[in-house]
Amino acid sequence: MSASPQLADPDEIPRYERRGDVPEGLYTASQLSRGTPRRVPLPDAQPSAYLHSRGNSTPLYRLEHTRIRYSSIEAAPDDLYSKTALAHLDPPRKPAPGAVPAAEATYHGNQTAQLFPLGDTVLKRTATPQERTRLGRARHLQHVCQRCDARTYPAAPDEPPPPGVKPWGGRLCVRCSAVTAAHGHHLARQTWARQTMTSLAGRTPLVVVADNDHTPRRLALVAFPALRSCDDRWEPETPRLLADLALTLPGADPEPGHLPCPDAIRAAETALHGLEEPASLIGWTNPRRLLTRLAADGRSANTPGEIAHPTRPWLDPYHPDALPYHAVRESWTYWHYEPHPGYGPEGMEPTTRWRPDPHWRQQPPGLDPHNLLEGASLLIGMLAQVADGTAPVHAEAPWLFYPPTASGYNGP
Structure with missing residues (x-):
């Protein structure tokens, strides 16, 4: 077996300024590749000298630190074998531990195969x-x-x-992969809900509840004094109604007792000034987006910073005084995992039918639009139930009935 070259001290390596000063037996990589036979430096070869020319430093190698590279495997001598050729021998062989390739050959253009003599190989154990x-x-x-x-x-x-x-x-398979992903979303929402409930410590949960988050006609702000933890279960205290406002939608005729959307937001802002502790907004959908849209008299809330700042910094997501918010709808949807009814008949592909849509419900299930105070307690209760894992799961959640139990598997 040939040995790898020993590393030398870089300060002791000779350096030449002119090509004519280079002694015989030292070659650049370009000279080696143009020679016959063609040679290349070993992968771990250290240059024997350097040639400084035109600001560049070119390494020089001795022939014993190089090996031959054949243009193809067919051009290699018959006494040199690639690893594939060794495996096809009878009995099969493989390179010995620590064997250094005697040469190499190119194939498929830029791929190289290492070549070994039979003396540097050992028998390959065959499978029983x-x-x-x-x-x-x-x-x-x-x-x-x-x-x-x-x-x-x-x-x-x-x-x-x-x-x-x-x-x-x-x-x-496709079905089991979809079920596994669905169950993963289901468990991730419980983790998110627990983190949300933990983040409410020391803050006033301010629930923004509307009869319909897409086209609200009534809006209520409800403050909960505190959330206490009892045996890993969160139970809200008695809520306090800060504002219960009847809204006039943009373009509609004014009605007695109904406020235009911007006036309603000003009234809600006045109610917020009475809070002693910092608040966190909680809503079925994004409560900050809902309030920002109402502050802009129903216009899109794509630029909340322009609408809210500086008159309402608590609605500006880029302001340090902005209130954090939590949307319950997505967490509840992926925990409950009710399939979207518009996704087709039972014969439809399950990976499509088992896909809940968190956007199709504009209000939480069981909300009484005439009692928004109770609706605020409903939202807090839904978030707490998801956090402690007691929220109901839909009967058609895919992991409850698929895959079949023929293989002894009963769920993700």
Whole structure:
């Protein structure tokens, strides 16, 4: 076996200023590649000298620190073998531990194969029949869903995949992958809700509740003095109604007792001044966006900074005095996981039918538009139930009934 060159002290490496001063036996990489046979430096070869020319430093190598590179595997001598050729011998062989390639050959344009003489190789251990059986079983299981035992890819020639199961290169079929993702979203929302409830410590939960968040006609601001933790369950104290406002939508005729949207926001802002502790906005949808849209008299809230600042810094997301907010709708939707009714019949692809839409409900389920104070307690209760894991889950949540229990799997 040939040995790798020993590293030398960089300060002791000779340096030449002119090409004519370079002694024989030292070559640049360009000279080695143009020689016959073509040679290249070893991967770990250290230059034997340097040539300084036109501001560049070119390394110089000795022939013993290089090896031959053939233009193709067919051009290599018959006594040199690539790793693939060694594996095809009878009996198969492989490079010995620590063996250094005697040469290399290029293939597929820019790929290189290392070549070894037989003296630098050892016999390769072959798999026993039992090991071959286990390897074949492992290759088969690479394309079998590990949860429902459905063939994913390629489909078995004598047993087509079940309806709705497409060829899939992973260890999960399309259906089981969708169920796993759905259950992951479900659990992530509980973590988010717990973090939200924890962040409310020392702050006044200010619930912004409307009869309909898309086209509100009534708006209420309800403050909860505190949220206390009792055996990992959050229970709100008696709420305090700060404002209950009847709104006049933009373009509608004014009605007695109804306020235009900007006037309603000013009235809500006046109610906020009486809070002793900093507040956190809580709503079914984004409460800051709802209030900003009302402050702009129904216009889009795409530029809340221009609308809210500086007259209402508590609504400006870029102002240090902005109030943090929490939207309950998305957390509740992905915990409850009710399939969207508009996604089609039962025969539709499950990965599409099992996709809840957090935007289609404009008000929380069970909200009484005539009793917004109770609606505020409903929102806080929904958030607390998701946080402690007691909120109900829809009967059609996919992980409750799929995949089948034929393989002994009962849920994500």
